[in-house]
Amino acid sequence: MPPLMRxxxxxxxxxLLGWTVGVTAYLVAYMxxxxxxxxxxxxxxxxAAAKFPGPLRDLMGVxxxxxxxxxxxxxxxxxxxxxxxxxxxxxxxxxxIADPERGGTLELIVTLPISRRRLLLERFGALAVTLLLFxxxxxxxxxxxxxxxxxxxDAGRIxxxxxxxxxxxxxxxxxxxxxxxxxxxxxxxYVTAVAAVGAYTVETLGRSVAAIAWLRPLSPFxxxxxxxxxxxxxxxxxxxxxxxxxxxxxxSTPAFDRRDVGV
Amino acid sequence: MTAVRAEGLTKxxxxxxxxxxxxxxxxxxxxFGYLGPNGAGKTTTIRLLLDLIRPTxxxxxxxxxSPRDPxxxxxxxxxxxxxxxEGDERADRYLAFxxxxxxxVSRDRIRELAERLDADLxxxxxxxxxxxxxxxxxxxxxxxxxxxxxxxxxxxGLDPLVQQEVxxxxxxxxxxxxxxxxxSHVLTEVEQVADRVGIVRAGRLVAVEEIAALRxxxxxxxxxxxxxxxxxxxxxxxxxxxxxxxxxxxxxxTIDGRxxxxxxxxxxxxxxxxxxxxxxxxxxxxxxxGDEEARHHAPADA
Numbered sequence: 106m107p108p109l110m111r112x113x114x115x116x117x118x119x120x121l122l123g124w125t126v127g128v129t130a131y132l133v134a135y136m137x138x139x140x141x142x143x144x145x146x147x148x149x150x151x152x153a154a155a156k157f158p159g160p161l162r163d164l165m166g167v168x169x170x171x172x173x174x175x176x177x178x179x180x181x182x183x184x185x186x187x188x189x190x191x192x193x194x195x196x197x198x199x200x201x202i203a204d205p206e207r208g209g210t211l212e213l214i215v216t217l218p219i220s221r222r223r224l225l226l227e228r229f230g231a232l233a234v235t236l237l238l239f240x241x242x243x244x245x246x247x248x249x250x251x252x253x254x255x256x257x258x259d260a261g262r263i264x265x266x267x268x269x270x271x272x273x274x275x276x277x278x279x280x281x282x283x284x285x286x287x288x289x290x291x292x293x294x295y296v297t298a299v300a301a302v303g304a305y306t307v308e309t310l311g312r313s314v315a316a317i318a319w320l321r322p323l324s325p326f327x328x329x330x331x332x333x334x335x336x337x338x339x340x341x342x343x344x345x346x347x348x349x350x351x352x353x354x355x356x357s358t359p360a361f362d363r364r365d366v367g368v
Numbered sequence: 369m370t371a372v373r374a375e376g377l378t379k380x381x382x383x384x385x386x387x388x389x390x391x392x393x394x395x396x397x398x399x400f401g402y403l404g405p406n407g408a409g410k411t412t413t414i415r416l417l418l419d420l421i422r423p424t425x426x427x428x429x430x431x432x433x434s435p436r437d438p439x440x441x442x443x444x445x446x447x448x449x450x451x452x453x454e455g456d457e458r459a460d461r462y463l464a465f466x467x468x469x470x471x472x473v474s475r476d477r478i479r480e481l482a483e484r485l486d487a488d489l490x491x492x493x494x495x496x497x498x499x500x501x502x503x504x505x506x507x508x509x510x511x512x513x514x515x516x517x518x519x520x521x522x523x524x525g526l527d528p529l530v531q532q533e534v535x536x537x538x539x540x541x542x543x544x545x546x547x548x549x550x551x552s553h554v555l556t557e558v559e560q561v562a563d564r565v566g567i568v569r570a571g572r573l574v575a576v577e578e579i580a581a582l583r584x585x586x587x588x589x590x591x592x593x594x595x596x597x598x599x600x601x602x603x604x605x606x607x608x609x610x611x612x613x614x615x616x617x618x619x620x621x622t623i624d625g626r627x628x629x630x631x632x633x634x635x636x637x638x639x640x641x642x643x644x645x646x647x648x649x650x651x652x653x654x655x656x657x658g659d660e661e662a663r664h665h666a667p668a669d670a
């Protein structure tokens with residue numbers, strides 16, 4: 106592995122550990138609640154229905170039942186997972202170029218014998234790997250808990266949904282990294298946050314709100330949520346997310362290559 | 369051979385001038401002092417030399433190539449003016465990373481430099497004191513034995529003993545045929561090691577001089593004491609002599625350039641004591657930099 110990528114991974118190690126422990130603790134807490142739901146599924150279905158009327162059900166990912174995959178959908182593979190994964194990815198993306206540039210630490214790195222293009226690529230590599238380790242660790246935790254609490258959803262479909270979360274998060278992390286590299290502004294993380302919230306809302310509320318339904322294909326979440334990977338398994342639409350991520354990376358490279366650093 | 373060549377180098381930050389029409393040549397094997405007050409354009413020049421920023425106009429060549437070429441940058445050592453180091457690992461680990469990026473630097477070389485500068489490499493980066501951080505910066509600038517060393521205000525936060533060691537490192541680079549460009553607003557710092565100095569003011573290079581020539585043009589304060597009172601007529605209107613003050617047996621004056629005329633005039637009397645202060649670059653500098661007004665219009669060092 107090239108030295109800069111290795112060094113970046115080392116610097117991200119603590120954040121990775123923190124996020125993994127935090128999200129795993131969340132999973133343990135909520136999955137341990139599942140046996141109670143299973144005792145009386147009808148009750149919790151009614152509670153959910155009363156709490157989230159109409160389009161809010163789409164927003165929260167509340168399905169017909171809270172049993173099995175329906176439980177997982179609400180707990181991780183909808184709003185919460187999107188929020189957690191995208192937040193972590195965006196923070197990694199901001200730490201790649203924009204933050205060190207504002208903090209002044211990028212100055213020495215840019216003068217090293219490495220091209221700007223390569224620098225950006227290695228930072229992206231570190232982002233992708235750290236996020237992958239995070240996704241893998243939380244997937245393992247999820248698969249174990251799936252058995253332990255007796256939920257017994259299909260492991261292959263859980264893996265498919267988890268991969269979707271990873272790809273959506275990687276897209277937004279790369280967007281943060283790319284916009285930061287192209288502009289050098291640390292405020293990029295807020296831009297991504299707004300973009301992610303907007304994209305999520307468009308995809309989920311767009312199902313029942315006709316006025317924004319046509320925007321759904323523009324939302325990265327569309328290619329993760331629409332094919333319902335937790336229920337249907339691996340979708341081809343993930344390739345769109347991969348392609349979009351590559352496009353963002355490619356588009357930001359010339360801008361970073363051309364501009365002044367640290368001004 | 370030239371180590372650094374800039375032609376008509378100009379940098380504007382939007383409408384703000386950072387540097388304008390800089391022509392500069394630094395020869396290989398010399399130590400070049402780059403002088404100017406804060407905000408004059410020193411850092412802008414240096415950042416152009418390292419391809420951190422791109423010129424608005426003009427050309428820059430470093431070690432015969434373009435600083436955009438990573439292979440050219442591999443032959444440069446650089447100490448930023450406001451050094452910030454990435455991450456929170458131990459300093460020696462960070463230095464090992466930088467060494468790896470530059471194609472490998474031995475542990476012994478790093479240890480040797482750390483001993484010379486009295487730097488503690490076991491400290492985590494986040495806890496480095498200002499002085500210690502500057503030392504880490506200096507180690508990484510010199511450790512790969514670069515052909516060109518660029519130091520932006522190297523004495524920041526260093527005590528005089530360490531400064532002397534830095535000067536020794538600079539002289540070593542020169543002895544090995546390397547080139548050093550060091551910027552400073554403290555003239556004494558450059559005076560001791562530089563062969564030539566360039567003076568930059570308000571974004572423009574106003575003078576390039578050899579240190580020896582600068583000394584010759586230097587303003588000197590001279591004090592002569594005689595065994596008996598001397599007539600003022602004998603010293604009036606001597607070439608190069610200003611601010612003459614006679615007070616019985618003692619004479620004080622300021623000399624521009626050579627002291628020859630004064631010495632010959634004094635030779636007719638019995639001189640019992642002579643004091644000549646070393647030419648002060650500060651004063652030479654002020655003759656270039658002169659009016660306070662320019663200071664107010666100087667652009668910021670970005």
